[in-house]
Amino acid sequence: MKNILSVDDSASVRQMVSFTLRKAGYEVCEACDGRDALAKAGHSRFDMIITDLNMPNVDGIQMISAVRKLQGYAFTPILMLTTESHPEKKDAGRKAGATGWIVKPFNGDQLLAVVQKLVR
Secondary structure, three states, X not given: OOEEEEEOOOHHHHHHHHHXXXXXXXXXXXXXXXHHHHHHHHHOOOOEEEEOOOOOOOOHHHHHHHHHOOOOOOXXXXXXXXXXXXXXXXXXXXXXXXXXXXXXXXXXXXXXXXXXXXXX
């Protein structure tokens, strides 16, 4: 079973992502911000990370840069799931190592289609 880390400071967004992914057969771990996500990624292996951009403590772009330096995470798919749609933000996400970008609000089918494409 593929294990996905969902990172968002909004509990309701984490719950929606988790519900959608679990229903499709994925295992999901939740993190409340980038700092929490880095701690979890340092102790567990995830097949994919889905993260918000704007979060307290460590934001999504800082987290992606740090995750890319962790052993075993150089090629892990990382999907940004955020309200941000500015080209500069997307560019910064790509430079940090984001694999893809979905703008909130998202629909479950759209999220699953991207996850299934990226997680093999």
